[in-house]
Amino acid sequence: MLMLLIDSGNTRVKVTYLINQFRQTEDLLVLEHDHIDKLHDWCNTLPEVPVRAIGVNVAGEVIAHKIQQALPASCPLQWLAAQAQTLHLKNSYQHPEQLGADRWMGLLGLSEHRQHPELPAMLVSFGTATTVDSIDADNLFMGGLIFPGVMLMRASLHKGTANLPAIDLRKSEVPPAFPHNTEQAILSGIIAAQAGAIVRQWKAVLDKTAQPPTIFVTGGARHGVLPELHRLLNDIAQVKGFDTITLQEIESPVLDGLRIYARAEWNH
Ligand SMILES: Nc1ncnc2c1ncn2[C@@H]1O[C@H](COP(=O)(O)OP(=O)(O)OP(=O)(O)O)[C@@H](O)[C@H]1O
Ligand SMILES: CC(C)(CO)[C@@H](O)C(=O)NCCC(=O)O
CATH class of the missing domain: 3.30.420.40 (ATPase, nucleotide binding domain)
Incomplete structure (x- = not known):
């Protein structure tokens, strides 16, 4: 099972993937906003058809839509938001979901470093x-x-x-x-x-x-x-x-x- 991971920032979109929950490759796609359509062709080069995508998007609805459009129809996309707690990480923001999802996932990512x-x-x-x-x-x-x-x-x-x-x-x-x-x-x-x-x-x-x-x-x-x-x-x-x-x-x-x-x- 191939799952896409998407970090959609205000300048660039970064995409990588997991196969059966393991990162089996260092494959990383980095796209400027004007080139998001290239995600479609990249998906066709992957070792398996992606069946799911999760990501964070802080670049607005238009970019979120372009990313969704570039994914294969078989690949539902879920955008994650910051929460009061995600796994071991607790959030002290007054309104937890107001915190940028990229900041939140980045902090979660620190645990492996x-x-x-x-x-x-x-x-x-x-x-x-x-x-x-x-x-x-x-x-x-x-x-x-x-x-x-x-x-x-x-x-x-x-x-x-x-x-x-x-x-x-x-x-x-x-x-x-x-x-x-x-x-x-x-x-x-x-x-x-x-x-x-x-x-x-x-x-x-x-x-x-x-x-x-x-x-x-x-x-x-x-x-x-x-x-x-x-x-x-x-x-x-x-x-x-x-x-x-x-x-x-x-x-x-x-x-x-x-x-x-x-x-x-x-x-x-
Ligand atoms: N050599 C450089 N010197 C200065 N700034 C640079 C250099 N290379 C890239 N940048 C700047 O870094 C920023 C992009 O960094 P990064 O790729 O981490 O951004 P991003 O993921 O799109 O950011 P964000 O998630 O905030 O949108 C841009 O503002 C870009 O102009
Ligand atoms: C601060 C940025 C732009 C950094 O990418 C992003 O995390 C964002 O849009 N945050 C929402 C506001 C907040 O984090 O409080």
């Missing part, structure tokens, strides 16, 4: 928006931040002002603390905002739980932020008396979460 489940953990996703979510050692989602992602910050400065250019973001060095030109000032500003928010949340979790969270980082826009993030985390580790702060990059926590969900359902 956490080497120290006795410590809290953070999931930082540098996607279209940046999200910074925390769970404690009892798997309670404590709450999290949403702010414009790297590309949105860049675009909004360019669109919302007369003088600011659309800068080149393909640099992954620590940007200067005291920029001396416009391009550097924008780059440093964006990276400082992104990295600074994560350090702020790391400290908030430490203050609340008295334990240092492990940080998991994902998303297409992460590379430019990581050098500055490492630098800030080294600084705060020293101040707080820790040898190091664990930061681990992970490729697809949302698909990992969907896989965990699918297997649990299968075994039920």
Whole structure:
């Protein structure tokens, strides 16, 4: 039995599959919104006809419909939402279903990466928006931040002002603390905002739980932020008396979460 797992984000749609509940392949399809129809042909190349699909969609109804249309008629699709509790994960959102389903499944996906489940953990996703979510050692989602992602910050400065250019973001060095030109000032500003928010949340979790969270980082826009993030985390580790702060990059926590969900359902 082949089951599709779909992570439909605001920039890209990612699809993988399970055969008899196991991920037997590293096959991953990544599609921009304009190319969702290619999902149809991809499905025809799979080793079996898919009989079911589950996924999360935060890209709106139109994209959800396009995905549904691209699937074989034999393959019913179920979109999952955040809940008050899913497996071991508990949700502290006032209205649990308001939490982005991608954030929720991503947090579920952390369980297969956490080497120290006795410590809290953070999931930082540098996607279209940046999200910074925390769970404690009892798997309670404590709450999290949403702010414009790297590309949105860049675009909004360019669109919302007369003088600011659309800068080149393909640099992954620590940007200067005291920029001396416009391009550097924008780059440093964006990276400082992104990295600074994560350090702020790391400290908030430490203050609340008295334990240092492990940080998991994902998303297409992460590379430019990581050098500055490492630098800030080294600084705060020293101040707080820790040898190091664990930061681990992970490729697809949302698909990992969907896989965990699918297997649990299968075994039920
Ligand atoms: N090299 C890069 N430098 C900066 N940003 C990048 C780079 N590569 C991709 N991005 C940005 O990363 C974002 C996409 O990341 P990702 O694929 O994780 O997004 P996504 O899954 O579509 O996100 P979301 O789920 O938030 O919609 C886009 O904003 C894209 O412009
Ligand atoms: C924040 C995004 C856009 C991140 O992809 C998504 O999770 C979303 O649309 N969330 C809904 C609002 C919320 O999570 O509170």
